[in-house]
Amino acid sequence: MPAIEAVNLAKTYVVSQRGEGFAGSLKGLFTRETRNVEAVKSVSFSVEPGELVAFLGPNGAGKTTTLKMLSGLLYPTGGTLKVLGHVPFEKKQDYLRRFSFVMGQKHQLWWELPALDTFRLNAAIFDLDAKRYRRRLDELNELLQLDPLWNTPVKKLSLGQRMKMELACALLHEPELLLLDEPTIGLDVVMQKTLRDFVTRLNREKKTTILLTSHNMEDIETLCRRVIVVHHGIILFDGDLPDLVARFVPAKQVTAVLKEERPRKDIERFGAVQEYNGLRAAWEVPRGDISSRVSDILNQLPVADLTVEEMPLEDVIRRIFKEGAV
């Protein structure tokens, strides 16, 4: 049975409109117009237990709304949804005990108290006995090095420390399904890597099913094989990451480091130049022309080093959403 099964899932928000300025506010006291905003138009996908899947899309694409429907926070206005065998919006105790949703900009830790107090509360809420609670604290401590932070009031923690604590707290009850919304937002590179390593281990060792959204392409490249691309509330692509690149970007990037400077006109003979600084040049080369173009470059330019790579994922995504590749 799939961990998640969504069929034609839809969510329309009713948003009230208000006129500009004081006159608009005054008018809004008496009449208020509303309009419907289709955040998710129709989304169908399924996720098997143990998968690690990324939701990609620009702001307002419907990624977070979809995750919120999966968590049961939002009531879908259309379609059917089953997560871990439950209809999420019913908020059955059994369902709530089996998943966790971490939002990068939200916190469940009690601001004024040390994080350990919220852990104790969650242990009580999720019915963890003392032995299991102790074991989980030790495990999470080993993975995320939380020891020096337990007794510091949450408001005194740095963003990175707080994010580690939030993640640990959300995982205290060993959820089968983890929904992560922008987990690395605002974190420095060291903390980003710590979190990515942690999520990888969680998926590999505990077989936790993980769905994440992120604008950080390193998160996606490091963590996920499968990606679901959402735009304007519909799914544009659902498949493996390499297939996404091959399908939407019919070119690779050839980069050459030269032994001596060459003028730009010499460089432009080999294709669309993406980067040029005299001693280093990069071209976008159609996949079918790679071998002949590489051969030409090696024969006609003083090449010290040459690499052929997929286009950077950020460029791929930018191209998909900006240039209408889809």
Place this chain on the structure above:
Amino acid sequence: MRKYLTLFIMSWQKQLEVRSDFIFERGRSLAVLFSLYYLWSSLLTNRADVAGYSRSEMLTYVVMMTLLRAWVLSNVTDRIPSEIAQGKLSDLLLRPISHFGYWATQDAASKSLAIGSVCIEMSLFVFFIRPPLLPPTSVAAAGAFAFSTLLAMAMYFQMSYMLGVIGFWTAQSWGPRFCFEVFLEFSAGAYFPVDLLPGAAQKVLAWLPFPYLVFHPLSIYLGKAGPDQWLSILGHQVMWIGVLTLASRGLWGAGLRRYAAEGG
């Protein structure tokens, strides 16, 4: 049960961390007590009674009313609308704990601190001011008063919880709540006994739940409501708890469907 006990203790911890709110609330309570006590004290200095209330009865009403303000008319549910508007409600909805139970526990924790504090304040007030306090008219009246006060606490919680849940429909809930609380305190008898009001106003209030929060329990205490009326008072309180429970549950269910879980 363990989760609510842990939550109760944490709520205490939090309130002790955020002391200023607590101190200001206690200050407000003392200000109301002193102003009403001395107002009625001077009004009744040269008069035998006002609308059937002797000086001792009225001053007992004022002192007991201060206790009931802390026991009944205190709540923490005014935070619910902002939690809905800012999407903080999401944290709670994602965990296997009842929202109603969560706030009822927080409310109980807040009340228990307020009760402890008001008992100390009242002891000092009685010690230094020596008001002419009357005891309940009988042991049975004391029991009926205690039971009625408990029902009033449940009633007021349901009422304020329902008002909090209206936050699903309007983010600007401070205005409606302020108006509601002013009207509520007035019509509950939290400034003076409502039977001092004109007959027409009393007839209107009889159809509302508010007098059952302070006025009727104190009527039992002072013997203004005899044993033959106790059952009616307690029955009305139970009825209002039922009505308010159904209304708040209905609003909660409808509100959840509108909830946008904003801010994340």
